Amino acid sequence: MHQEQRQRAAQLLDETGVELALFTDHDSVRWLTGLNLPAPALLFFERGSFTLFADEGFSDASSFSSEPDCTHISFVGYTIDQPIDAPSRLADALRESLANGSAKSGRVGVEDKSLPLALWQTFLDARPGCEPLSLEGSLLPLRAVKTEEELARIREGFRLVTIGHDAGRKAVRLGQREIDVWTEVQTAVERVAGKWMQMGNDCIVGHRPANMSAAPLDFEIIANDALILDLSVVVDGYWTDSCATYYAEQPTAQQFQMHKFVEEALAYAVSLIRPGVVAQEVDQKVRGFMANGGYEVYPHHTGHGIGLTGHEEPRIVPYNQERFQEGNVIMLEPGIYIPGVTGIRLEDAFLVTANGAEPLSHHDKSLP
């Protein structure tokens, strides 16, 4: 799994002139291995080979040894024989592994925002004279282009997203609370998946004072209300994202008008997507579309990439000069919010292709 990701990383390291690297960022390790490992885990790169240090309780990690140029070393996690201390056991395993290697010193690529001081000290004790070279964030641009393996997980996520939205649409009834709607969504998704699923994000009635982004609470759906259901389902570590707005009754004239306008804004945003287009230009144009329609422009992103986290590159925000590339998975999510009255947001996901944008999300966002 994820051989292509390791090839891309190895090429990057080669270009950077780095022969050794310690990947400690949890998302980096998951991206380079394809394994949805628990923390802590370490991926050690040495001249083209990768060694994964993982908690022995995560048995899937053993498959890593069957990948080309890859080794898996496990360390003790849960035990009744000594204190549970995964960071120390990982350090012990690294120390033992390094004792057998060459003692070459030089620059070592590190992710210094996640590399613990103690683990770095363990490394330095075994390889004195090594100097850290920060690779922090260097994998993010590589992660923005998805492989077929990643897309398969993401597509499965969107299958479950549709199931969640179908349940959410049905659950939005007068007198139900946000949390009641949410538990219906969660139950529907988990029963189909046949297991626990990590899920998010927002489930908010329109009459909340802050009705843009919030976890469900016990606010009740009242007359003339709308409910924003912004739903992510995470499959094998890979996020999805989606949003629809539902109504317990027929929407008011104002809600109808707003909903239609957000549909148009979303369609407009989609029409702008193709490889080579600059993210900030899409952002600016969609914000302009909202303003031209006479609506207050949403304060959040116009959209964003997804992957091992819910918000990745390319972010569709005012500062971002990145260009879209084939293989990006992006969200587009215009919205209109009248605090305390009603909020409308619609969000779809797309794969950036040679010709434009292929829809990945398929939930029903229509007016009732």
Next chain:
Amino acid sequence: MHQEQRQRAAQLLDETGVELALFTDHDSVRWLTGLNLPAPALLFFERGSFTLFADEGFSDASSFSSEPDCTHISFVGYTIDQPIDAPSRLADALRESLANGSAKSGRVGVEDKSLPLALWQTFLDARPGCEPLSLEGSLLPLRAVKTEEELARIREGFRLVTIGHDAGRKAVRLGQREIDVWTEVQTAVERVAGKWMQMGNDCIVGHRPANMSAAPLDFEIIANDALILDLSVVVDGYWTDSCATYYAEQPTAQQFQMHKFVEEALAYAVSLIRPGVVAQEVDQKVRGFMANGGYEVYPHHTGHGIGLTGHEEPRIVPYNQERFQEGNVIMLEPGIYIPGVTGIRLEDAFLVTANGAEPLSHHDKSLP
């Protein structure tokens, strides 16, 4: 909040001869502030004063400034104006804060299994000549004695645990799957809580090949089955834990006998608990009780403390020479497992008091 915790920590630092300390372990920061903060967060100690660096999106953190000798500094988290990079923004805030302080060098207490190399470098740039002194794990013994504030959260958790178990007992019916039972439990708890709740741990039918510890899957409850529901509900960061074993039909003679024996083992374990007793002795005696009954001795702990994580001190395991103290919150959880046939575990929580053990969990663990 949590002034007593900070006083205990300050006393420890004083005894250690440390005037400066960086608390970066997420659980340490939560314990020292009483705030269930998102990561990353930093608590900086300097000669009796605490400064909390927290993501501005966590608005509750501002209350920290009203505590004696405490300051709160926020840093940017989510924004559309620059890349989202909480570790760098935290480092920026620390750098700015240190620029105004005295430039005294010396030993600095650090939690070196969580302190990122980059954050340490930021600190060293501002305070050259400082030497790290590991405080790793030093708060764990202090955390094992709960305060009234902590007990209030834990008691609220156990109120929800009872609601979850009541729903679980009802949901165990022939043909239902583990995940179906789980979604009933989860829904019952979240509807009463009126919000999302972090929950765990096991929901397993007896006929699974490995029937001791596992998340719910789509295994169905079959004839003569039992189901272990091991349930934690986390309230404001504080864990609970509990276990019961349920039956879709009348238990078999073997299950009846096993269940009765585990009830006796649990009662025996409880009878051993009082301040001053050594954890490993309780462990040894309860394992002996199981063996004397002719049952295979469970391979897991006899029990454990809980708090900001699900497994804390005092662990009731073979190596642990710690003595119970008043204020410990401990779990006791004997079990019998016949792989592929049936598994029985019963677990209760207790506050260690001057006289013995006060029950904190109140779910029904009886035979049907």
